[in-house]
Amino acid sequence: MLHPQAKALLDLIEQRGVPATHTLSVTDARTFYRERRGFTQPDPVEVAEVRNLQAEGPHGAIPLRLYKPLGGDMDRGLLPVLVYFHGGGWVIGDLDTHDSLCRQLANASKCAIVSVDYRLGPEHRFPAAVDDSIAATRWIHKEAPKLGLDASRLAVGGDSAGGNLAAVVAIALRDAGDVPIAFQLLIYPATDMRRGAPSHTTNGQGYLLTSDTITYFHDHYIDDATHDLDWRASPLLHPDLTNLPPSIVLTAGYDPLRDEGLMYSQRLSESGNRATHICFERQIHGFITMGRVIDEANAAVELCASQTARYLSR
Template sequence: MLHPQARALLELIEQRGVPPTHTLSVDDARRFYRERRFFTQPDAPHTGGVEDLRTGGGIPLRLYRPLVPLRSGPLPVLVYFHGGGWTIGDLDTHDTLCRELANGSGCALVAVDYRLGPEHRFPAAVDDSMAALLWVQANASSLGLDATRIGVGGDSAGGNLAAVTAIAVRDRGGPRLAFQLLIYPATDMRCIAASHVTNGQGYLLTSDTVRYFHDHYIDDRKHDLDWRASPLLHPDLSRLPPALVLTAGFDPLRDEGLNYAQRLSEAGNRAASVCFDRQIHGFITMGRVLDEARVAVSLCAAQMRAELAV
């Protein structure tokens, strides 16, 4: 059953004639995504400090320090990749969530403003994600971060990039990651899981919008089979960091996340799977209108703290 608050939100969107993302130009979709956050997101909480940075290659980053640090000295850090279908979203659209996760965990967080499609297609976002992670690791000491306690995380497309980066780092031999936070991640670009059919219409993220995002990121269907686009298809998911995989019951991507969590566990990793059965895709940023979003944020922050503080 759909949560009454989620149902009310969907009804309001329909009553106001809000255009579906797939009907918009890329520029309009980006602008609309930035603007609508003020309606659904909580007020941005104060933190212990926010600093805009750039990697040596020019990738914009934003470093968040928690209001109450987990400990004195270098802080554990989560490198975070925002959602938005590899096409929309930026440091500002996920600023509140990043602040909440930093404060809730007592850890630092570095958000990554990776390149987007269609201007920069696959694997540009993967390359930027990897470069950003390596830059954070190399510069951890000067930033007051603990280079031995680094995790990756993200929501939706960002969850995809976090999963892919965790595999890529393992395959190159380091740095060893301590945690991966995968919030309703896209893990299979073929979009063949049953939830793409059962949840394909009526729940904000539709099959049409999924296709819109896919086609702005992937320019050749053969890339759907590349594990850097579809981490679920990697033949070896062993020796990966502990994971929390969070999914939503009325999300087209639900089964991809559940399947990925299962594959991680079957490969011998510690992986917890939590599904918010009554929620829709994107709900975790909507704490102003969805009570369960705040619960989800608290859960993610607590798991960050538990895994990164060891």
């Protein structure tokens, strides 16, 4: 059953006539996503340090934002770090839309968080976001000591499109062998661009993220249908998922992406990896950033933070 708080939010959205993302221009969709966060997201919590940085990548500069936690063990050594990729369908979202979440994760995990402002479609089509995400993670690993970070305790994570990018980065860096990843945090990740899993039908309308909006995001990111079969777009389709870092895959019961998250976690387990799948059965896509109006969002943040801390502990 749908959580009453999630249902109340959906009812309010309908009553107020809030426009669906797929009905907006890209510019308006980005502005709306950024501005509406104040309604559903908790107030930003204080952290020990916030610093804007810039990595270099194959397509140019990549903005980053570093968060260091209150109460972190900074005086005793370098902080473990989670490289975080925001959600938004590879089309919307930025450092500000996920600022509150990154602050929460930093304080709750006692780890540093580096949020990555990767390039978005349609201005920058696939695989630009992938290229930026890999380059940013390599840069953070290289510059870690200068930033007070422990390169040997580096994780990747993200929500939705960001979960997709985190999974892809973990595979790419495993294959390259130059940057060890200790953990991957995949929050309702998109893993299969073919969009054929049953939950795309059962949850495709009425639960905030709709099939129409998924198509809108897909078509602004992917401009060639053959790219749906590229593992850098659909990590579920990679033929070899062995020797990947431990993972937590979090899904939501009323999410169109639910089943592909479950299938990805199952393939990770079958391939011999440590993979834990956790489904918040009563929740909708995007709920983890909605802690102002959905209590289970805050529980999910605490869960993600505790697992990140566990896998990045010495």
